[in-house]
Amino acid sequence: MILVPKGDIPSVGFEKLEFIMSSFNLSVLQLAGINLEGWFPRGIFQLKYLRVLDLSRNLNLLGRMVDISGASSLEILRLAYTGISGRIPSSIGNLTQLILLNLCQNNLIGKISSYLDIFDLSSNRLQGQIPMPSSSARILDYSNNLFSSVLPNFTLYLSYTKYLSLSNNNLSGYLPNSICDSYISVLDVSYNNFKGHPPPCLIDNGYMIILNLRENQFEGELPSNISSGCSLQTIDLHGNKIEGQLPRALHNCTALELLDLGRNQITDTFPSWLGTLLNLCVLVLRSNQFHGSIGYLKDGKYGENFPTLQILDLASNNFSGNLHPQWFENLCPYNNTGQIMGHQNVSIARFYQDTVTISYKGSFIKFGRIWTTLTTIDLSDNALEGSIPASIGKLVSLRALNMSHNAFTGEIPPQFSDMTAVESLDLSTNMLSGEIPQELMNLTFLSILNLSENQLEGKIPQSRQFATFQSGSFGGNKGLCGLPLPKQCDAPNTPNDIHMKSSSNSVDIVLFIFVGVAFGMGFATSILMKLDWIKRWFCNVNSANMS
Secondary structure, three states: OEEOOOOOOOHHHHHHHHHHHOOOOOOEEEOOOOOOEEEOOHHHHHOOOOOEEEOOOEOEEEOEOOOOOOOOOOOEEEOOOEOOEEEOOHHHHHOOOOOEEEOOOOEEEOOOOOOOOEEEOOOOOOEEEOOOOOOOOOEEEOOOOEEEEOOOOHHHHOOOOOEEEOOOOOOEEEOOHHHHHOOOOEEEOOOOEEEEOOOOHHHHOOOOOEEEOOOOEEEEOOOOOOOOOOOOOEEEOOOOEEEEOOOHHHHHOOOOOEEEOOOOEEOOEOOHHHHHOOOOOEEEOOOOOOEEOOOEOOOOOEOOOOOOOOEEEOOOOEEEEEOOHHHHHHOOOOOOOOOEOOOOOOOHHHHOOOOEEEEEOOEEEEEOOOEOOOOEEEOOOOEEEEEOOHHHHHOOOOOEEEOOOOEEEEOOOHHHHHOOOOOEEEOOOOEEEEOOOHHHHHOOOOOEEEOOOOEEEEEOOOOHHHHHOOHHHOOOOOEEEOOOOOOOOOOOOOHHHHHHHHHHHHHHHHHHHHHHHHHHHHHHHHHHHHHHHHHHHHHHHHHHHHO
């Protein structure tokens, strides 16, 4: 047995190690993640007693796999995340003892078959028909390849399979109902071109924990007869053609943590009844045809409080009416455990990692890991109106809030300054009025702000984070002034300004009086002079007549 937990072995050292290996009845060789360099050793598969070979996570290990049949005792083969390329040797199918094969993240091509317990071919460039190993395999991962077809009766090979991932391939056609005869707990066929109605048993078979049918062409309505035996923790049907209403029986899936039905054709009101699910962390309903108010049941009562909800995406629907402050008060304000959302309590599901794509900081971002500290609310592109509830400010762990493209009126709540963790705030394209609260300068993590296309007025705050925002954050508000906008604010009057203005006015008045008096005296003098001239003219005329 040779175990090397850490350190660097250069290529020349690896060649010498190959010579040493041929001198012993070596059974275990684990050299994972130690920065191996050079070419893949050709003689390594001639060790007939070798049971475990792990060279994974050595990106500078180059070369091709050669004839592997000599390692007839091999049970575990891990070559993931290396620089190995070329065709997978057909002799790998002769390793009858092989139970774990991990070749992910390489540049391998070709076909393969074997008797395996864990069969991982993910993230290569494999194409053609998916090779199915024996029915004894528990974990099958074919994700991120170029496979274009599966065997018509491929479900016959799933007798013991618990985990099946066909994600990110070029597969099409229908999922057969015979998949209901298996005991699969994790099914991921996302990012393919499957069509038709998803088999109803996938939600209500009692075995399924993870169901990911994201970005396909599935259609029809979800089954309404979901029993209390539902074990699902993740349902991801984002980007399909699912229609109709949400089945109320979904509340029987009490372990549900993630429900993503975005970009479908569902027509319904807000599912307040989902608030009874005590583990629900992610709810994505964006880009459907939901309508009505948010947070109220049809009889006017408040919905449940969604105690663990951290991501709420209701964007691009037809929600209308006012937002009710009490509904936001019921949401959990704190969520700062700093853990990754996962399925650690279920052995087979721990191999699966939930993902979510949301609008974050102005862009659509796919989060490959969902941290419990990632808390977002997106209500954009609806018909919501009325004032923005100040109670949203109590969600102190909120990272992103998007309420743009609605019809909100009134002022921006100064209580938003309590959301000290917020990084992105978008209130654009509404009818908000009043001044920008000075309290928002306390949001020191705020990196994205969009208040454009409203009716805001007054001076833009100038210090702290506000000094980093561009004019686009405030455009379309005719009453706003100050940097970064070109419109300058009128300078306020200081006491000295008032005194100078008063003195100036006094001087103007005295000058006006002086000018008036001078004009009057000049006018009077001219009149008197004219009268004297007329008098003398008459005298001269009379004297002339007398003579």
